[in-house]
Amino acid sequence: MAKVIGPVGIREPALRKSAFIVAIVALCALYSSAQEARPTESQVEAVYLYNFGKFVTWPDRASQRELFGICILGKDPFGEVLDATVNGESVGGKQTKVQRLSNVEEAGSCSILFISAAEEKRLPTILAVAQRMNTLTVSDIPDFAERGGIIGLVKQKDRVRFEVNRKAAEQSHLVLSSELLKVALRVVGK
Amino acid sequence: MRTVAIAWQQDAFESSSTLPPIILLFVLSAALPQLAGAQVEIADSQESSNPLKQMTLEQLGNVQITSATKEPEQVWKTSAAIYVITHDDIQRSGATTVPEALRLAPGVEVARIDSNKWSIGIRGFGSRLARDVLVLIDGRTVYTTLLAGTYWEVQNLLLEDVDRIEVIRGPGATIWGPNAVNGVINIITKSSKDTHGAFMSAGGGSLEGGFLNARFGGGNGKSFDYRVYGLAFDRGPEYHPDRDDYDSWRAVQGGFRSDFAPNEHDSFTLQGDIYDEGAGETVTSVTYAPPYSQTVRGTAMLSGGNILARWQRALAEGKDIQLQVSYDRTNRQEPNFADHRDTFDVDFLNRFRVPGRQQISWGVGARSSRGTNPTIVSGLFFLPRTRTDALFTGFFQDEIGLIQRVLSLQVGTKLLKTNYTGLQLQPTARLLWTPTEKQTFWAAFTHAVRTPSDAERAFYLTGFSGVTVNGLPLFARFNANPNFRSEELNGYEGGYRKLIGQNVYFDVAAFFNHYSDLFSEDIVGAPFVENDPPPTHILLPAEFGNGLVGTTRGVEFVPQWKPLHWWRLRASYSFLQMNIRKSPQSLDVGSAPTIEGSSPKHEVTAQSGFDLEHGVSIDLTYRYVSALQKLKIASYSTADAQFAWHLRSYLRLSVVGHNLLQPYHFEFASDPAPNVGIKRSVYGQIAWQR
Numbered sequence: 001m002a003k004v005i006g007p008v009g010i011r012e013p014a015l016r017k018s019a020f021i022v023a024i025v026a027l028c029a030l031y032s033s034a035q036e037a038r039p040t041e042s043q044v045e046a047v048y049l050y051n052f053g054k055f056v057t058w059p060d061r062a063s064q065r066e067l068f069g070i071c072i073l074g075k076d077p078f079g080e081v082l083d084a085t086v087n088g089e090s091v092g093g094k095q096t097k098v099q100r101l102s103n104v105e106e107a108g109s110c111s112i113l114f115i116s117a118a119e120e121k122r123l124p125t126i127l128a129v130a131q132r133m134n135t136l137t138v139s140d141i142p143d144f145a146e147r148g149g150i151i152g153l154v155k156q157k158d159r160v161r162f163e164v165n166r167k168a169a170e171q172s173h174l175v176l177s178s179e180l181l182k183v184a185l186r187v188v189g190k
Numbered sequence: 191m192r193t194v195a196i197a198w199q200q201d202a203f204e205s206s207s208t209l210p211p212i213i214l215l216f217v218l219s220a221a222l223p224q225l226a227g228a229q230v231e232i233a234d235s236q237e238s239s240n241p242l243k244q245m246t247l248e249q250l251g252n253v254q255i256t257s258a259t260k261e262p263e264q265v266w267k268t269s270a271a272i273y274v275i276t277h278d279d280i281q282r283s284g285a286t287t288v289p290e291a292l293r294l295a296p297g298v299e300v301a302r303i304d305s306n307k308w309s310i311g312i313r314g315f316g317s318r319l320a321r322d323v324l325v326l327i328d329g330r331t332v333y334t335t336l337l338a339g340t341y342w343e344v345q346n347l348l349l350e351d352v353d354r355i356e357v358i359r360g361p362g363a364t365i366w367g368p369n370a371v372n373g374v375i376n377i378i379t380k381s382s383k384d385t386h387g388a389f390m391s392a393g394g395g396s397l398e399g400g401f402l403n404a405r406f407g408g409g410n411g412k413s414f415d416y417r418v419y420g421l422a423f424d425r426g427p428e429y430h431p432d433r434d435d436y437d438s439w440r441a442v443q444g445g446f447r448s449d450f451a452p453n454e455h456d457s458f459t460l461q462g463d464i465y466d467e468g469a470g471e472t473v474t475s476v477t478y479a480p481p482y483s484q485t486v487r488g489t490a491m492l493s494g495g496n497i498l499a500r501w502q503r504a505l506a507e508g509k510d511i512q513l514q515v516s517y518d519r520t521n522r523q524e525p526n527f528a529d530h531r532d533t534f535d536v537d538f539l540n541r542f543r544v545p546g547r548q549q550i551s552w553g554v555g556a557r558s559s560r561g562t563n564p565t566i567v568s569g570l571f572f573l574p575r576t577r578t579d580a581l582f583t584g585f586f587q588d589e590i591g592l593i594q595r596v597l598s599l600q601v602g603t604k605l606l607k608t609n610y611t612g613l614q615l616q617p618t619a620r621l622l623w624t625p626t627e628k629q630t631f632w633a634a635f636t637h638a639v640r641t642p643s644d645a646e647r648a649f650y651l652t653g654f655s656g657v658t659v660n661g662l663p664l665f666a667r668f669n670a671n672p673n674f675r676s677e678e679l680n681g682y683e684g685g686y687r688k689l690i691g692q693n694v695y696f697d698v699a700a701f702f703n704h705y706s707d708l709f710s711e712d713i714v715g716a717p718f719v720e721n722d723p724p725p726t727h728i729l730l731p732a733e734f735g736n737g738l739v740g741t742t743r744g745v746e747f748v749p750q751w752k753p754l755h756w757w758r759l760r761a762s763y764s765f766l767q768m769n770i771r772k773s774p775q776s777l778d779v780g781s782a783p784t785i786e787g788s789s790p791k792h793e794v795t796a797q798s799g800f801d802l803e804h805g806v807s808i809d810l811t812y813r814y815v816s817a818l819q820k821l822k823i824a825s826y827s828t829a830d831a832q833f834a835w836h837l838r839s840y841l842r843l844s845v846v847g848h849n850l851l852q853p854y855h856f857e858f859a860s861d862p863a864p865n866v867g868i869k870r871s872v873y874g875q876i877a878w879q880r
Binding site: 039040043044047048050051055079080084085089102103121122123124125159160161162179180183185 | 240242243245246247248250251252253451454455457504506508627628692
């Protein structure tokens with residue numbers, strides 16, 4: 001009985017096997033030196049959010065906003081990353097300001113509105129309100145541009161690209177630069 | 191006998207010296223990338239000026255990103271000890287069943303009893319049915335009121351379609367149903383919107399005789415999506431010292447899920463499963479006529495099905511309504527007992543916000559479970575044979591934002607009434623403090639109950655003790671106890687989570703649980719001569735009582751580190767100290783030490799996952815579980831490994847090895863003896879997706 005349950009027979013092979021695992025870990029660590037650190041999806045998306053402002057012209061009405069509001073509607077996927085990216089920057093001569101909203105009706109001061117994936121169900125309402133406010137809508141909700149959003153962020157394997165809905169932009173009276181359209185993975189609503 | 195026990199305890203003590211190699215392994219694996227990663231740190235410091243911002247849109251689109259640990263965000267603002275096992279985690283573990291996947295969660299003790307049975311416990315109280323743990327699959331309770339707990343062998347799922355498994359250690363928040371005393375396991379499958387296309391996987395190996403999984407999903411591209419699936423497997427026996435390989439397991443299962451969202455507010459889900467299984471086992475069959483007691487080898491014939499419909503209306507952020515109805519049919523035919531059961535369940539839930547940063551949730555539910563248990567052997571029966579168990583439940587919860595985004599308080603209570611109990615309250619208060627975006631403190635108090643089941647209130651279980659000098663057989667029988675009350679818990683817990691930089695995350699939780707009225711095995715009288723059931727015998731009367739009290743305390747520490755975008759390290763350490771004893775007037779025969787001795791004091795898990803080039807990934811897992819003193823199960827260390835190759839975007843090959851460090855080891859005690867060894871095993875799998 002004691003022989004069956006005693007760990008005596010386990011200990012030494014366990015050490016040998018640990019050594020084997022350590023060897024694998026070491027090999028992989030060496031392999032690592034050839035690689036460099038990559039940014040996270042949130043970091044890239046945050047930079048996109050801020051960058052899009054440079055390629056869009058807002059109608060005069062919206063230009064009266066004092067600050068360049070970058071807003072997140074619903075559950076915030078960025079956390080500190082967005083603030084760190086945007087703080088102290090200005091777009092079109094206006095100081096940027098990050099705001100977090102729980103209701104789209106609060107988006108009056110937002111030049112750019114990022115719609116959290118958690119809001120997917122309310123998308124039609126959100127887009128209708130945002131259009132009235134001449135706000136650039138951005139989201140990583142699947143088929144966002146197809147579904148009437150202006151810029152949809154799309155994850156392609158390990159890269160983040162974007163799709164544009166030109167018609168949705170026109171309806172919001174936003175003018176998209178040709179460079180933005182050129183780089184877009186896909187342009188819908190031509 | 192005595193010497194064996196002493197020798198074994200020494201062994202168990204010595205075995206703790208197997209810990210240092212693990213620590214050594216961890217220190218080494220931590221130190222190596224530090225050496226190799228010097229230039230990584232430089233890259234990080236350059237990032238503070240954020241080179242991404244200097245890039246053109248085109249360049250930005252070509253930046254390769256790392257899939258950051260999303261998990262911390264999901265659990266970040268939960269005032270409970272929660273751990274989420276993601277789809278990816280399950281796939282990388284090579285687990286083929288839900289219990290095996292649960293090994294990934296800290297504080298959960300998973301011990302395989304044989305090929306088709308497990309003992310599972312959360313923060314102690316490990317047992318075959320895990321009676322203090324509530325298990326839900328897509329919101330449907332799979333906890334049975336027959337013997338209190340979950341029959342794990344009939345909770346099969348197409349793991350490819352599982353989105354995540356949320357494991358809550360400790361009494362769940364108000365919203366969960368009854369019997370969530372020590373934990374909640376919430377299994378959530380993917381929406382059918384996310385499972386379009388065909389999927390097939392097939393494989394086999396040394397223990398997995400063969401398995402086949404298939405799914406097809408589609409939709410109309412707008413509001414309606416569906417999937418159908420089928421699975422089948424045949425699993426061989428584990429290691430039997432006496433070569434009685436009784437525990438093979440085979441199953442066939444099919445099911446569907448459809449989701450319909452006709453407008454932006456409403457969504458409907460309809461899903462169902464149907465299964466048929468045979469699980470080999472040995473049971474003790476006791477009869478009042480000779481041969482009195484024998485070990486019978488047979489197959490548990492398990493079949494059934496379920497269907498669930500859910501309507502959700504989301505009106506705004508934090509404002510929604512949900513109505514869910516489900517029906518479950520269970521057929522269980524074992525060599526010594528049977529259960530045929532219909533369960534209906536309805537639940538309503540409503541959440542809304544009130545001014546002053548308050549989020550109110552409330553709900554009501556009812557369940558009816560009607561079961562018939564025909565007697566197969568005279569020593570094991572239910573009276574009455576057909577019974578209906580009823581449950582009425584309600585809850586109310588208010589989440590108050592004391593300081594916006596920083597401090598919130600959750601207070602609430604569950605209300606519960608069953609056919610065996612009056613109205614019972616289960617209040618909770620939870621405090622969540624997030625001083626910065628990168629750290630969370632939480633603390634909670636909860637009162638929770640495990641309601642009486644048919645096992646205590648309608649069950650008669652006989653054991654054979656031997657033949658007395660006068661030639662009459664002596665039996666001990668646990669009679670149904672109409673006075674059995676709920677088991678009660680007052681739980682105090684707290685935790686801390688922190689994200690350090692981008693890549694290091696840790697979660698620590700500690701608890702102190704005080705139990706009263708715990709399940710005991712009481713001798714309630716002197717032996718007497720009994721004629722009914724015939725033939726004449728001597729009976730020692732016993733019953734299941736509420737005679738134990740006790741405390742448990744422990745800590746779970748869960749660090750995660752992603753040193754490089756292609757390398758992930760995770761570990762967990764769980765410590766548990768149980769102190770269960772008889773209450774002063776108790777007639778318990780001495781079951782407390784067995785309860786204490788059925789859960790490990792220390793558990794360690796360490797995982798290292800590598801995503802290499804050409805679609806190759808390697809995952810290594812190390813596990814250490816300390817001894818189960820009373821069950822005479824020695825401590826063990828073992829390891830799992832998976833090598834997977836994404837040959838094409840639609841084709842994946844993998845080879846998985848489980849329990850690699852020894853030919854076999856024991857994890858739990860079998861009833862009846864002898865114990866079954868859990869074998870080293872290897873299987874290969876090919877998965878195709880279109």
